[in-house]
Amino acid sequence: MKTIISAGIVALSALCAGPAFGQNLNGAGATFPAPIYQKWFQEYKTAHSSVQINYQPIGSGGGISAMTEGTVDFGASDMPMTDEQIGKLKVRPLHFPTVLGADVITYNLPGVSGALKFSGDTIANIFLGKIAKWNDPKIAADNPGVKLPSTDIVVAHRSDGSGTTFVFCDYLSKVSPEWKSKVGASTSVTWPVGLGGAKNDGVAGIVKQTEGAIGYVELVFAVQNKMAFADVKNAAGKFVTPSFASVTAAAQASKDLAADFRGSITNAPISSYTWLLIPSQIQDAAKKKAITDFLGWMLTTGQKDAEPLSYAPLPAAVVAKEKQQIAAIK
Amino acid sequence: MSSTFRNRRRNAVNNIMLTLTGVCAFITVSMLFVVLAYLVYNGGKSLNVAFFTKLPLPTGEVGGGMANAIVGSFEIILFASLIGLPIGFFTGIYLSEFGGKTLPFLVRYICDLLNGVPSIVIGIFVWIVVVAKVHHYSAYAGAIALSIMLIPITARGTEQFLQEVPRAMREGSLALGASNWRTIASVIVPAARKGILTGMILGVARISGETAPLLFTSLNNQFWSAGISEPTASLPVMIYNFATSPYDDYHRQAWAAGLVLLALVLIANITARMIVSRGVSLPK
Amino acid sequence: MGTPAAAIRPGSKSVSRLSGGDELARAVTMLFALAVLAVAALLIFELWIHSSPAKEKFGLGFLSSTLWNPVTNEFGALPFIYGTVVTSVLALLIAVPLGVGAAIYLSELAAPRLSSILTFLVELLAAVPSVIFGLLAIFTLVPLMRGYIEPALKKTLGFLPLFTGPAYGVSYLAAGVILAVMTFPFIISVSREALLTVPREQREAALALGATKWESTWQVVVPFARLGILGSVFLGLARALGETMAVTMVIGNNPGIHASLLAPGYTIAAVIANEFAEATSDMYRSALVELGMVLFLLTIVINGLARILIVVTTKKGSARA
Numbered sequence: 039m040k041t042i043i044s045a046g047i048v049a050l051s052a053l054c055a056g057p058a059f060g061q062n063l064n065g066a067g068a069t070f071p072a073p074i075y076q077k078w079f080q081e082y083k084t085a086h087s088s089v090q091i092n093y094q095p096i097g098s099g100g101g102i103s104a105m106t107e108g109t110v111d112f113g114a115s116d117m118p119m120t121d122e123q124i125g126k127l128k129v130r131p132l133h134f135p136t137v138l139g140a141d142v143i144t145y146n147l148p149g150v151s152g153a154l155k156f157s158g159d160t161i162a163n164i165f166l167g168k169i170a171k172w173n174d175p176k177i178a179a180d181n182p183g184v185k186l187p188s189t190d191i192v193v194a195h196r197s198d199g200s201g202t203t204f205v206f207c208d209y210l211s212k213v214s215p216e217w218k219s220k221v222g223a224s225t226s227v228t229w230p231v232g233l234g235g236a237k238n239d240g241v242a243g244i245v246k247q248t249e250g251a252i253g254y255v256e257l258v259f260a261v262q263n264k265m266a267f268a269d270v271k272n273a274a275g276k277f278v279t280p281s282f283a284s285v286t287a288a289a290q291a292s293k294d295l296a297a298d299f300r301g302s303i304t305n306a307p308i309s310s311y312t313w314l315l316i317p318s319q320i321q322d323a324a325k326k327k328a329i330t331d332f333l334g335w336m337l338t339t340g341q342k343d344a345e346p347l348s349y350a351p352l353p354a355a356v357v358a359k360e361k362q363q364i365a366a367i368k
Numbered sequence: 369m370s371s372t373f374r375n376r377r378r379n380a381v382n383n384i385m386l387t388l389t390g391v392c393a394f395i396t397v398s399m400l401f402v403v404l405a406y407l408v409y410n411g412g413k414s415l416n417v418a419f420f421t422k423l424p425l426p427t428g429e430v431g432g433g434m435a436n437a438i439v440g441s442f443e444i445i446l447f448a449s450l451i452g453l454p455i456g457f458f459t460g461i462y463l464s465e466f467g468g469k470t471l472p473f474l475v476r477y478i479c480d481l482l483n484g485v486p487s488i489v490i491g492i493f494v495w496i497v498v499v500a501k502v503h504h505y506s507a508y509a510g511a512i513a514l515s516i517m518l519i520p521i522t523a524r525g526t527e528q529f530l531q532e533v534p535r536a537m538r539e540g541s542l543a544l545g546a547s548n549w550r551t552i553a554s555v556i557v558p559a560a561r562k563g564i565l566t567g568m569i570l571g572v573a574r575i576s577g578e579t580a581p582l583l584f585t586s587l588n589n590q591f592w593s594a595g596i597s598e599p600t601a602s603l604p605v606m607i608y609n610f611a612t613s614p615y616d617d618y619h620r621q622a623w624a625a626g627l628v629l630l631a632l633v634l635i636a637n638i639t640a641r642m643i644v645s646r647g648v649s650l651p652k
Numbered sequence: 653m654g655t656p657a658a659a660i661r662p663g664s665k666s667v668s669r670l671s672g673g674d675e676l677a678r679a680v681t682m683l684f685a686l687a688v689l690a691v692a693a694l695l696i697f698e699l700w701i702h703s704s705p706a707k708e709k710f711g712l713g714f715l716s717s718t719l720w721n722p723v724t725n726e727f728g729a730l731p732f733i734y735g736t737v738v739t740s741v742l743a744l745l746i747a748v749p750l751g752v753g754a755a756i757y758l759s760e761l762a763a764p765r766l767s768s769i770l771t772f773l774v775e776l777l778a779a780v781p782s783v784i785f786g787l788l789a790i791f792t793l794v795p796l797m798r799g800y801i802e803p804a805l806k807k808t809l810g811f812l813p814l815f816t817g818p819a820y821g822v823s824y825l826a827a828g829v830i831l832a833v834m835t836f837p838f839i840i841s842v843s844r845e846a847l848l849t850v851p852r853e854q855r856e857a858a859l860a861l862g863a864t865k866w867e868s869t870w871q872v873v874v875p876f877a878r879l880g881i882l883g884s885v886f887l888g889l890a891r892a893l894g895e896t897m898a899v900t901m902v903i904g905n906n907p908g909i910h911a912s913l914l915a916p917g918y919t920i921a922a923v924i925a926n927e928f929a930e931a932t933s934d935m936y937r938s939a940l941v942e943l944g945m946v947l948f949l950l951t952i953v954i955n956g957l958a959r960i961l962i963v964v965t966t967k968k969g970s971a972r973a
Binding site for chain 2: 673677678680682684685688689691692694695702749750753756757760761762770772773774776780781783785786787790791792833870890893894895896897901924925928940948955959
């Protein structure tokens with residue numbers, strides 16, 4: 039009995055010590071860029087073994103909330119923080135765009151081969167619950183010649199606070215006045231219909247496992263899970279396939295970002311920047327160095343990881359401006 | 369004539385209903401085996417050395433493991449036990465051996481109350497008083513949450529087994545001139561130690577499977593835990609995250625983790641029962 | 653029963669024999685006991701404080717409003733209360749007949765040795781963690797529901813509003829079923845004990861009067877133990893109400909009120925688990941804490957009733973023995 043207790047105490051002290059050297063940083067937030075963030079932090083740790091950055095994907099809403107509570111060193115979000123949210127923080131957060139990603143409409147229809155096409159109005163009506171079956175005339179109109187089954191449409195959306203939701207709803211608000219007035223755009227909205235899944239992973243999971251399901255996820259989740267995703271009609275009336283190439287093009291064509299990097303692009307493919315939220319003042323000098331070093335690495339070496347994961351790298355002009363913002367961290 | 373018919377009908381009803389109860393017993397008992405079968409089959413397929421030795425890989429990459437979650441769970445549970453077991457144990461002694469009427473009654477009532485708190489509520493409580501106050505997710509916050517669940521179980525269990533020590537032993541010791549606390553320490557507790565130990569094992573087994581209290585306290589970590597005051601991976605949270613993801617490799621690992629967790633919990637329970645091999649009912 | 657030591661415990665009204673060591677021991681252990689009281693008090697205090705903003709803003713309307721809108725900071729608890737109640741009642745509807753039936757078998761019919769072994773196995777089921785039930789439910793129960801059980805229910809009972817709508821798989825029904833499996837052990841274990849405390853004379857008297865075994869059981873023994881059985885039902889209910897993980901994984905996370913059991917829904921515990929981490933405004937968090945308090949109060953009341961019933965039965969049984 040005594041030996042067990044002493045062994046336990048020794049083991050515990052050993053565990054408490056942890057890596058006695060090195061920096062530990064904790065971040066939480068968006069699941070939209072989680073695949074590339076996890077890759078980055080793993081690579082970064084391999085390259086700089088004394089810096090361990092733990093990133094937990096809990097949704098953009100969670101990232102903003104954790105930043106507000108001060109329980110993490112940095113946050114991540116696909117929805118830029120509003121002035122009201124920024125006002126709640128003691129230390130003003132800086133937005134650092136990292137990559138661009140695309141929200142794709144992924145669906146599960148085993149009988150249908152090739153990508154379906156949707157116009158913005160059709161998508162809005164599906165998610166409003168007004169189109170309930172796959173062989174609805176509106177869907178057929180977007181897809182002439184495709185044989186659509188009479189399966190029920192199962193809508194899947196996020197149950198947690200999500201930047202991916204914001205990006206999607208921002209797009210829907212722009213193409214559908216009804217959506218704009220009824221639902222609006224934010225990290226958490228009141229969905230008219232559908233099943234809720236937590237994180238991008240949850241929505242992808244629902245769609246993958248439920249026949250007839252449709253949902254919105256970041257491109258890489260559909261690609262990695264070999265799920266079908268749709269071509270979306272852009273403002274010019276052309277159907278665009280979301281891909282690394284089309285997202286990069288959308289990035290180049292987007293208006294210049296505001297000086298503080300908050301802004302959104304919304305056309306097809308439904309794309310968005312995603313941001314790391316870094317406090318503008320960091321007391322701990324070692325932590326500050328670790329963060330600024332990482333940001334510098336991210337803007338240069340890190341961008342190479344974007345293409346294999348179907349994210350678009352940042353345009354050169356944005357990278358240059360961000361490097362200046364790094365210097366602004368005190 | 370009609371009475372024989374009635375009797376035959378009554379006998380028929382008798383046989384049918386009694387058989388039905390047997391069917392009910394069969395269905396409910398077999399649930400355990402259904403659970404075991406699925407976990408052994410799916411988890412067994414997925415268990416490999418990598419699971420125990422590697423760290424999780426980024427989403428979409430195949431071949432990671434849950435080494436950090438296994439160690440992390442161990443760390444959190446150990447810490448929770450170091451907090452919860454002594455507090456529960458001494459509270460149990462108080463309830464059984466000391467105290468008058470009102471305070472023990474109140475403490476017992478509060479223990480039962482805490483036992484019934486939904487674990488998610490304990491999670492948000494610890495987030496409010498620990499995580500939000502120190503502005504940090506940490507393993508010790510998770511341990512505190514689990515210890516709050518462990519204390520009432522341990523206290524009531526300890527009290528129950530101390531109560532069962534025969535009066536003769538107490539009286540004998542006191543008659544020999546030993547003081548009260550001497551009697552407790554040298555006679556009563558040792559006499560009840562099997563039962564108390566059982567209660568402790570069962571309590572620890574119960575908290576080791578809890579997920580909800582850890583969601584907002586110890587969070588999770590894709591690397592090795594950097595210490596007790598940092599977010600730490602744990603098996604239950606990993607299982608939850610991986611099971612609700614779309615990746616097949618994550619599903620595979622979730623099954624494996626489920627098997628490992630279930631095996632540990634069941635072994636603890638069976639061991640505890642074997643220590644106390646008389647049919648004592650579980651302290652609920 | 654009382655404390656055997658109390659009978660000759662020094663320090664009461666008669667001789668004060670407490671030596672210094674005893675006084676110290678008493679103080680130390682009392683300190684731990686008080687610590688437990690302190691933790692519970694803090695828990696209730698913090699829940700109360702943090703739910704105040706929501707309580708002030710919404711008042712009692714919180715419990716009857718169905719609007720849950722984090723954007724406009726309007727929150728209503730009804731869909732979650734509804735989901736919690738529906739899934740728990742469903743769980744009981746499945747678990748009570750099966751559980752009481754099994755308990756009857758185990759106490760009346762099975763040989764004592766077999767009965768102990770089987771009860772032990774059922775109680776092991778209580779040790780299975782919730783997240784593992786959830787894991788199983790996602791990959792086995794939900795596809796089963798979606799592919800076979802729900803379509804079958806729709807075909808046969810689809811005229812009832814209870815079984816309409818698409819077969820998602822994730823639904824109140826799936827949550828109710830998995831909750832039922834988690835509730836079995838409590839009902840069986842406690843009911844069996846209640847039945848075992850029924851004095852032998854009762855059974856023998858009924859049999860002597862010519863009753864069949866079933867008639868003796870159902871008309872004499874079970875009514876005698878009915879308070880204990882009822883207590884077990886409340887115990888199971890309390891457990892089902894607070895269940896988080898397994899339910900979150902199969903209920904579909906839809907904050908609405910639906911008549912159909914095949915529809916997705918939400919429970920209090922599930923919404924807290926999903927949304928607490930990202931409650932970006934104080935009002936949002938306060939609403940979730942208030943939900944937690946509602947759940948807590950529910951489980952206190954039901955657990956309390958359960959304990960009273962169980963204690964009453966045990967006393968009655970042992971008094972008569």
